[in-house]
Amino acid sequence: MKTSTIALPLAILAATSPVAFSALEEQDKQGLRHLDKGKDKTCLKAKMRTSNDYEGKVKGTVKVCFNNPLGDDTGSFTMKANGLPALIAGGVHIHTGTDCTDAGLQGGHWWNTGSDPWFNEASPLAPTGTGYSTDEDGEGVAYFFFNNGFGYDDNKGHAVVIHGEVASPLGGGTYPRVACGILQ
Numbered sequence: 001m002k003t004s005t006i007a008l009p010l011a012i013l014a015a016t017s018p019v020a021f022s023a024l025e026e027q028d029k030q031g032l033r034h035l036d037k038g039k040d041k042t043c044l045k046a047k048m049r050t051s052n053d054y055e056g057k058v059k060g061t062v063k064v065c066f067n068n069p070l071g072d073d074t075g076s077f078t079m080k081a082n083g084l085p086a087l088i089a090g091g092v093h094i095h096t097g098t099d100c101t102d103a104g105l106q107g108g109h110w111w112n113t114g115s116d117p118w119f120n121e122a123s124p125l126a127p128t129g130t131g132y133s134t135d136e137d138g139e140g141v142a143y144f145f146f147n148n149g150f151g152y153d154d155n156k157g158h159a160v161v162i163h164g165e166v167a168s169p170l171g172g173g174t175y176p177r178v179a180c181g182i183l184q
Protein backbone atom coordinates (compact mmCIF):
# COMPACT_ATOMS: atom_id res chain seq x y z
CA MET A 1 0.00 0.00 0.00
CA LYS A 2 2.65 2.54 1.05
CA THR A 3 5.02 1.49 -1.73
CA SER A 4 2.46 2.10 -4.43
CA THR A 5 1.48 5.56 -3.17
CA ILE A 6 5.15 6.58 -3.20
CA ALA A 7 6.03 4.94 -6.47
CA LEU A 8 3.46 6.71 -8.63
CA PRO A 9 4.35 10.39 -7.99
CA LEU A 10 8.05 9.58 -8.19
CA ALA A 11 7.58 7.96 -11.54
CA ILE A 12 5.90 11.14 -12.78
CA LEU A 13 8.68 13.29 -11.30
CA ALA A 14 11.36 11.17 -12.91
CA ALA A 15 9.77 11.61 -16.28
CA THR A 16 9.29 15.38 -16.05
CA SER A 17 12.44 16.64 -14.29
CA PRO A 18 15.34 14.25 -14.72
CA VAL A 19 18.08 16.80 -13.88
CA ALA A 20 17.10 17.62 -10.30
CA PHE A 21 15.76 14.18 -9.72
CA SER A 22 17.69 13.00 -6.69
CA ALA A 23 17.10 16.15 -4.61
CA LEU A 24 13.45 16.19 -5.54
CA GLU A 25 13.18 12.49 -4.95
CA GLU A 26 14.47 12.96 -1.41
CA GLN A 27 12.17 15.91 -0.75
CA ASP A 28 9.23 14.05 -2.17
CA LYS A 29 9.99 10.95 -0.15
CA GLN A 30 10.04 12.99 3.04
CA GLY A 31 6.84 14.76 2.12
CA LEU A 32 5.07 11.52 1.40
CA ARG A 33 6.39 9.94 4.54
CA HIS A 34 5.01 12.89 6.47
CA LEU A 35 1.69 12.61 4.68
CA ASP A 36 1.53 8.88 5.29
CA LYS A 37 2.27 9.48 8.94
CA GLY A 38 -0.50 12.03 9.16
CA LYS A 39 -2.93 9.78 7.42
CA ASP A 40 -2.09 6.75 9.50
CA LYS A 41 -2.08 8.59 12.80
CA THR A 42 -5.39 10.37 12.78
CA CYS A 43 -7.79 8.13 14.67
CA LEU A 44 -7.69 5.82 17.68
CA LYS A 45 -10.39 3.35 18.62
CA ALA A 46 -11.40 1.73 21.89
CA LYS A 47 -13.67 -1.26 22.27
CA MET A 48 -15.84 -0.42 25.27
CA ARG A 49 -16.87 -3.18 27.67
CA THR A 50 -18.45 -3.39 31.14
CA SER A 51 -16.10 -2.56 34.00
CA ASN A 52 -15.98 -2.22 37.77
CA ASP A 53 -18.85 -4.59 38.57
CA TYR A 54 -21.49 -2.61 36.73
CA GLU A 55 -24.50 -4.94 36.50
CA GLY A 56 -25.35 -4.11 32.88
CA LYS A 57 -23.63 -5.48 29.83
CA VAL A 58 -22.03 -2.63 27.93
CA LYS A 59 -20.83 -3.00 24.37
CA GLY A 60 -19.66 -0.12 22.29
CA THR A 61 -16.96 1.82 20.53
CA VAL A 62 -15.17 5.08 21.09
CA LYS A 63 -13.35 6.70 18.23
CA VAL A 64 -11.04 9.64 18.77
CA CYS A 65 -9.73 11.48 15.72
CA PHE A 66 -6.98 14.06 15.92
CA ASN A 67 -8.28 16.14 13.07
CA ASN A 68 -7.56 19.43 14.86
CA PRO A 69 -11.06 20.90 15.30
CA LEU A 70 -9.84 23.25 18.07
CA GLY A 71 -6.22 23.77 16.98
CA ASP A 72 -3.11 21.60 16.70
CA ASP A 73 -3.36 18.13 18.23
CA THR A 74 -7.01 18.53 19.26
CA GLY A 75 -9.52 15.79 18.79
CA SER A 76 -13.07 14.90 18.01
CA PHE A 77 -14.60 12.23 20.19
CA THR A 78 -17.36 9.85 19.14
CA MET A 79 -18.98 7.21 21.33
CA LYS A 80 -21.70 4.71 20.64
CA ALA A 81 -22.53 2.07 23.23
CA ASN A 82 -25.48 0.03 24.45
CA GLY A 83 -26.27 -1.63 27.75
CA LEU A 84 -26.01 1.66 29.63
CA PRO A 85 -28.58 2.93 32.13
CA ALA A 86 -31.62 4.29 30.28
CA LEU A 87 -32.29 8.00 29.93
CA ILE A 88 -29.24 9.39 31.66
CA ALA A 89 -26.54 11.95 30.96
CA GLY A 90 -23.05 10.85 31.93
CA GLY A 91 -19.43 11.60 31.31
CA VAL A 92 -16.95 9.81 29.05
CA HIS A 93 -13.26 10.62 29.30
CA ILE A 94 -9.73 9.56 28.49
CA HIS A 95 -8.01 8.48 31.73
CA THR A 96 -4.38 8.23 32.84
CA GLY A 97 -4.35 4.44 33.10
CA THR A 98 -3.49 1.98 30.37
CA ASP A 99 -5.40 -0.95 31.85
CA CYS A 100 -9.14 -1.46 32.38
CA THR A 101 -8.93 -4.07 35.15
CA ASP A 102 -10.22 -1.79 37.91
CA ALA A 103 -10.71 1.85 38.84
CA GLY A 104 -7.22 2.06 40.35
CA LEU A 105 -5.57 1.03 37.09
CA GLN A 106 -7.89 3.18 35.01
CA GLY A 107 -6.67 6.19 36.98
CA GLY A 108 -7.99 9.73 36.86
CA HIS A 109 -8.41 12.15 34.00
CA TRP A 110 -5.62 12.34 31.40
CA TRP A 111 -4.73 15.88 30.47
CA ASN A 112 -1.80 18.24 30.03
CA THR A 113 -3.41 21.63 29.74
CA GLY A 114 -4.03 24.56 32.07
CA SER A 115 -7.15 22.97 33.50
CA ASP A 116 -8.90 19.63 33.37
CA PRO A 117 -11.01 19.50 30.20
CA TRP A 118 -12.87 16.34 31.25
CA PHE A 119 -15.87 17.90 32.86
CA ASN A 120 -19.20 17.77 31.18
CA GLU A 121 -19.59 21.48 30.90
CA ALA A 122 -18.76 23.83 28.06
CA SER A 123 -15.21 25.21 28.17
CA PRO A 124 -12.63 26.43 25.66
CA LEU A 125 -11.04 22.94 25.95
CA ALA A 126 -14.32 21.12 25.35
CA PRO A 127 -16.85 23.58 23.92
CA THR A 128 -19.79 21.20 24.08
CA GLY A 129 -18.82 19.32 27.23
CA THR A 130 -17.50 15.76 27.40
CA GLY A 131 -20.60 13.72 28.00
CA TYR A 132 -23.13 11.40 26.44
CA SER A 133 -26.81 10.73 26.86
CA THR A 134 -28.81 7.55 26.54
CA ASP A 135 -32.21 6.71 25.16
CA GLU A 136 -34.89 4.54 26.77
CA ASP A 137 -33.08 1.38 25.63
CA GLY A 138 -29.80 2.39 27.24
CA GLU A 139 -28.05 3.24 24.01
CA GLY A 140 -25.64 6.10 24.58
CA VAL A 141 -24.10 8.42 22.03
CA ALA A 142 -21.58 11.23 22.31
CA TYR A 143 -19.92 13.54 19.86
CA PHE A 144 -17.75 16.40 20.99
CA PHE A 145 -14.49 18.24 20.38
CA PHE A 146 -11.81 18.38 23.04
CA ASN A 147 -8.26 19.43 23.81
CA ASN A 148 -6.54 17.48 26.58
CA GLY A 149 -3.10 18.82 25.66
CA PHE A 150 -2.01 15.54 24.08
CA GLY A 151 -2.10 14.38 20.49
CA TYR A 152 -2.43 10.98 18.89
CA ASP A 153 0.79 9.45 20.30
CA ASP A 154 0.24 10.49 23.90
CA ASN A 155 -3.40 9.45 24.00
CA LYS A 156 -2.70 6.06 22.43
CA GLY A 157 -2.85 3.17 24.90
CA HIS A 158 -4.89 5.11 27.45
CA ALA A 159 -8.15 3.98 28.97
CA VAL A 160 -11.45 5.54 28.03
CA VAL A 161 -13.97 5.39 30.85
CA ILE A 162 -17.75 5.70 30.54
CA HIS A 163 -19.21 6.93 33.79
CA GLY A 164 -22.72 6.36 35.03
CA GLU A 165 -25.15 9.08 35.78
CA VAL A 166 -23.85 12.33 37.13
CA ALA A 167 -25.08 12.04 40.69
CA SER A 168 -23.81 15.22 42.25
CA PRO A 169 -23.09 18.77 41.03
CA LEU A 170 -20.15 19.12 38.64
CA GLY A 171 -16.76 19.71 40.18
CA GLY A 172 -17.03 17.05 42.84
CA GLY A 173 -18.07 13.52 43.55
CA THR A 174 -17.03 10.17 42.21
CA TYR A 175 -19.20 8.93 39.42
CA PRO A 176 -19.58 5.21 38.90
CA ARG A 177 -17.45 3.71 36.12
CA VAL A 178 -19.59 1.44 34.02
CA ALA A 179 -17.40 0.68 31.02
CA CYS A 180 -13.81 0.92 29.87
CA GLY A 181 -11.73 0.43 26.74
CA ILE A 182 -8.16 1.08 25.60
CA LEU A 183 -7.40 3.49 22.77
CA GLN A 184 -5.42 1.78 20.04
Ligand SMILES: [Cu+2]
Pocket residue numbers: 091092093094095109118161163
Ligand atom coordinates in the same frame (compact mmCIF):
# COMPACT_ATOMS: atom_id res chain seq x y z
CU1 LIG B 1 -13.69 9.86 33.75
